[in-house]
Amino acid sequence: MRRQFKSNWPLYAVWVTIFISTVAITCFYGSESSSFYGIAETREIVANFESAVEIKRIGVTEGQSVEAGVLMVELNSPELMLKINHISHQLDQLRAQKGVDKSEVLSRLRQLKAEKAARENEIENQISQLENQYRINQSLLSGLKSIPSGLGEESHATNSPMALKIKNLKKELSLSVHPLMIQIELLQKTLASLEDPVKIQVERLEEELSLLQEENSKLNIYAQISGIIGSVNFKPGEKVSPFSPILTLHTKTPSLIKGYIYENAYSGIAMGESVTVSSLALSDHSISGCVVGIGGRIVEYPVRLRKHPDMQVWGREVVIKIPGNNPFILGEKVLITSSVEGTGFADKMKRLFFPSESMADVNPTGQAMVETSTVRSVVPLETGEIEASAMLYLEDIDRYMLLSDDTPGNAPLVFLMNSDGIVTKETTISGLDAIKDMESVAQGEPGILYIASSLNTGNHGKINPLGNRLVAVQRQGERFSLLGMVDLYSLLKARAEQERGADWAEFVLGGMAERSLDLEGMFYKEGALFLGFKAPSLNAHSVIIKISDIDSAMGGQGLKAHQTSIWQRVNLTCADTPTTERISDLLYVEGILYITGTPLVKKGGSRSGSLWALDAQTGIAKRLVSFKALQPEGIAAGKEKQTLMLCFDQGRNEDSKLSVVKVNQ
Structure with missing residues (x-):
């Protein structure tokens, strides 16, 4: 036995060497995956x-x-000043032209009236003289005894030259004055019609000038x-x-750290995990941070983080949010250490060969090809947190418009966010005093947006007028201004009471009676607004109501008969997960209706949700992606219509989250 061991000792030595090398490599990569370098950056x-x-x-x-x-x-x-000067010149011309045209018409009108009066006076004087002469002649004839009484008067009245001349003068008066009266009437009509078009044109230009001057003041x-x-x-x-x-x-101190993990040393770092960020220059400078983003792709290392600048290195990005009162300098190189428990040999082996799972699962039975990126957090401005509720992509400025269902003082805030989830601007809707619980947004005609409150009565069951609003908004670049506003709750109630018995009316009135009405999604198509309700439901189906010719309703005319109807009943249930979800947002793009759904859970319950696509032919919704511990609240199509951005509301104590889903139908 001893001889056999001695003869095989080189083989055993090789196995021991391999084992020790494996342990060393595993520990090395384990340390590499739990500690890595990054650069202190800020939101710019x-x-x-x-x-x-x-x-x-x-x-x-x-x-x-x-x-x-x-x-x-x-x-x-200069362009704005040129427009202002041009419109001012147009206004001056119109006002001057209006005065000249009016004075010319008035002058001609006075001239015709004077001519008419002179003509009437001249002929009436001649008639008056002849009538006086006629009466004198009649009195003389009545004194002659040779002429029988009555016969002379009657014969003279009808056949005398003087009587015929008076008759002809009266006809001449009528014929002379009539053309003048026609011309006077025409000029009076011209004067009346002259006022309206010029007045309308002047008012339009004055309004445009006011807007340009307001823009110039900004x-x-x-x-x-x-x-x-x-x-x-x-x-x-x-x-x-x-x-x-x-x-x-940019902020005075860095607000985030962007780190990189080597591609062959995947880390077990997960979203929301706490890490320690330390300065390489001063070892006593360290601070705790939170992982808010994990790259879903492999990218090239920055030259600064390479051990050998000439050698290309590839890895995954990790974004870490740090407190504002940190000791780092902008652009400083730092060391990031994961605080994940379980750093023993077995754990390191597991983390080395089995990276952490994605937070989104693709539905294997769906016909759509779906890819999801790793979830990351919304990075707001210093002014406050965001409870993401709806979003819309604005292609002309390459920004996502993000709404929050809770704002300070119910202010009509609009957040503009880039594709990295960083809020670059916070603005308000000018002309709108306040709005509560903004839950949906839709793109109407070019430059027109519609924003709706949830219509939810809240926990206390009281109706808040600020939470019943549907507003039309004019957008020019990054500026938003109010176009119109209606109380959507009252609008639906008034029409529903007049159409009792109709399915949509019973749905709305039932939800109002139960205090469960909850509007969560909305989209616009061919002049109609489609409203997606999370509650109530009809036989476990979410309901989408169509309001045709929405602009007439927004114009104060109310809802007309048969203007409102149930467009679709949607069942968001799959066989593998029997829990029924309800509509949380709608997106109609290129003939496809995408729906985000969330189950009805009690306060404090676990969060989840899915992305669905509605089959237009069958009316059946197919689940594309399901999300664990995430509640989708908004959806928007990016520059590429197959790239969808989803936002998740995680409550007041957590940052809102984002995820990109690529769908190829």
């Missing part, structure tokens, strides 16, 4: 303008610290947050093309 705000402008004055310099609300740049728009750029000027790209007097970056502003 780019200041630009939607039309061509000229720099009038720049009040800041690169590296300068500014407070929120400080005037940074004054602009001048040719100033103010600091949206307190921070530091990053770069100033122009000088006073230079001209700037539309949407060109004029300057950049």
